Amino acid sequence: MATIVLKRLSKFFNRDALQQDAVNHLVMQPHEHSLNPKVLCNRALEVVRVLQDNHFEAYLVGGCIRDLLLGLNPKDFDVATNAEPHEVKHLFRRSRIVGRRFQIVHVQFGRTLIEVTTFRSNSTKINNLSKNKNRRLQQSASGLLTRDNVFGSIKDDASRRDLTINALYYDPVKNTIHDFSQGLKDLDDRTIRIIGDPATRYREDPVRLLRVARFAAKLGFNVDSKTLNPMAKMAENLSHVSTPRMFDETLKLFMSGQGLASFRLLAEYGLFAQIMPQASRLIEQGDHFASRIVEQALTNTDLRIRSKKKVTPAFIYAALLWPSVQKIALDYENQGHSPSLALNKAASEVIGNQIPITAIPRRFTVAMREIWSLQLMLPKRGGNKAKRLSEHPRFRAAYDFTLLREQAGESLNGLGDWWTTYQEAGEDKQQEMVEMLPSDRPRKRRSRRRKHQKTDA
Ligand code: ATP
Numbered sequence: 001m002a003t004i005v006l007k008r009l010s011k012f013f014n015r016d017a018l019q020q021d022a023v024n025h026l027v028m029q030p031h032e033h034s035l036n037p038k039v040l041c042n043r044a045l046e047v048v049r050v051l052q053d054n055h056f057e058a059y060l061v062g063g064c065i066r067d068l069l070l071g072l073n074p075k076d077f078d079v080a081t082n083a084e085p086h087e088v089k090h091l092f093r094r095s096r097i098v099g100r101r102f103q104i105v106h107v108q109f110g111r112t113l114i115e116v117t118t119f120r121s122n123s124t125k126i127n128n129l130s131k132n133k134n135r136r137l138q139q140s141a142s143g144l145l146t147r148d149n150v151f152g153s154i155k156d157d158a159s160r161r162d163l164t165i166n167a168l169y170y171d172p173v174k175n176t177i178h179d180f181s182q183g184l185k186d187l188d189d190r191t192i193r194i195i196g197d198p199a200t201r202y203r204e205d206p207v208r209l210l211r212v213a214r215f216a217a218k219l220g221f222n223v224d225s226k227t228l229n230p231m232a233k234m235a236e237n238l239s240h241v242s243t244p245r246m247f248d249e250t251l252k253l254f255m256s257g258q259g260l261a262s263f264r265l266l267a268e269y270g271l272f273a274q275i276m277p278q279a280s281r282l283i284e285q286g287d288h289f290a291s292r293i294v295e296q297a298l299t300n301t302d303l304r305i306r307s308k309k310k311v312t313p314a315f316i317y318a319a320l321l322w323p324s325v326q327k328i329a330l331d332y333e334n335q336g337h338s339p340s341l342a343l344n345k346a347a348s349e350v351i352g353n354q355i356p357i358t359a360i361p362r363r364f365t366v367a368m369r370e371i372w373s374l375q376l377m378l379p380k381r382g383g384n385k386a387k388r389l390s391e392h393p394r395f396r397a398a399y400d401f402t403l404l405r406e407q408a409g410e411s412l413n414g415l416g417d418w419w420t421t422y423q424e425a426g427e428d429k430q431q432e433m434v435e436m437l438p439s440d441r442p443r444k445r446r447s448r449r450r451k452h453q454k455t456d457a
């Protein structure tokens with residue numbers, strides 16, 4: 001697809017100079033590409049123009065250029081400039097500086113938000129920095145960048161971006177594309193390649209490991225071998241990433257329409273075990289249901305996203321963690337707890353194990369618990385229970401969850417089909433369906449035992 005937009009690309013990469021110097025600056029002139037400034041977001045163009053009119057350098061950069069060159073719809077538009085955050089803020093009325101680790105400016109136009117980033121310097125120069133710059137750039141013992149606010153040139157900025165295909169700069173006024181790391185070539189070759197030394201770059205920010213998997217899944221690109229080789233070994237570094245950021249990244253992985261492909265690559269690269277150790281352990285132990293429910297949940301999520309239906313992190317997390325919950329709940333039942341208490345205790349335990357990795361917000365853990373506990377209630381449909389259950393605010397999610405369990409191979413005596421028919425039926429038919437059910441009441445055997453115990457006493 002990239003070849004449609006990049007005219008005569010091979011001509012550029014046969015240039016001797018470019019092959020000699022990996023950080024050569026390649027500029028594509030307007031007649032050499034067909035990126036049309038008219039298809040770009042007007043607000044992003046306005047931000048670039050205002051900055052350039054004030055004698056700053058400004059470009060559109062990152063995912064928006066990558067996606068446009070591939071003929072995809074960009075998710076958002078990012079601007080890179082040599083103006084410092086306070087200078088950007090000064091130029092735009094509705095703007096604010098956000099972030100501490102990595103300061104950027106959010107420029108707001110109604111509902112559209114444009115992120116403006118000041119060119120960063122290459123962090124590998126950390127040892128040569130002045131005292132003032134040292135305050136702006138901090139690195140932990142593991143190599144993690146805890147603050148990254150040293151500003152530099154466009155070339156510096158290009159070398160500290162994550163992937164070559166994400167480091168393309170577009171000047172919409174001059175209509176030129178700037179490439180410092182052979183990103184255009186990688187786009188054309190459908191290759192994911194990290195910029196710089198992969199191990200160092202993963203250590204600085206382990207989220208880059210997840211980004212490699214995410215973009216490989218999203219674009220269907222191959223991962224370059226040097227980029228791929230250290231990934232499994234460095235996966236443990238993900239534990240240095242803040243838990244809210246990890247949660248956000250899992251949503252991007254599983255809820256952007258390529259959840260299944262992302263999961264498969266995460267598993268292949270040894271990253272899934274870091275994100276969801278409980279699910280990963282069961283899958284590794286050969287629990288077929290555990291892998292089938294993950295694959296099915298993500299397949300369904302991808303389909304829903306494609307048909308523009310709502311998806312919620314609560315449902316996905318509930319599905320991915322369900323086999324773990326079931327397993328622990330069974331242990332508690334075997335210890336003599338009632339099914340609902342056993343499920344409750346298991347839910348707390350499983351959520352409690354996941355939160356220190358991905359900080360699932362409370363509103364989602366509450367929903368997960370409801371989806372799980374409704375699984376015990378959906379089989380009990382006698383009297384007017386079915387009617388009441390169908391009016392429960394979480395019924396729809398719980399019903400979808402039952403269908404998912406069956407799709408993934410759990411045998412629930414046709415429960416999903418029963419509820420499907422019930423919801424489509426009129427009141428008389430619903431009544432009839434309920435009357436034909438076997439009783440929900442507990443069997444007599446229990447009361448006999450109680451009587452027996454009494455006599456004993
Ligand atoms: P999309 O928005 O479609 O998910 P994107 O590439 O635009 O993809 P963003 O998270 O919006 O991703 O980031 C914008 C740009 O910032 C990236 O294209 C990349 O150049 C840079 N970037 C983002 N995260 C990192 C990171 N962890 N390390 C280095 N550079 C990064």
Ligand code: MG
Nearest residue numbers: 062063064076
């Ligand atoms: Mg983006």
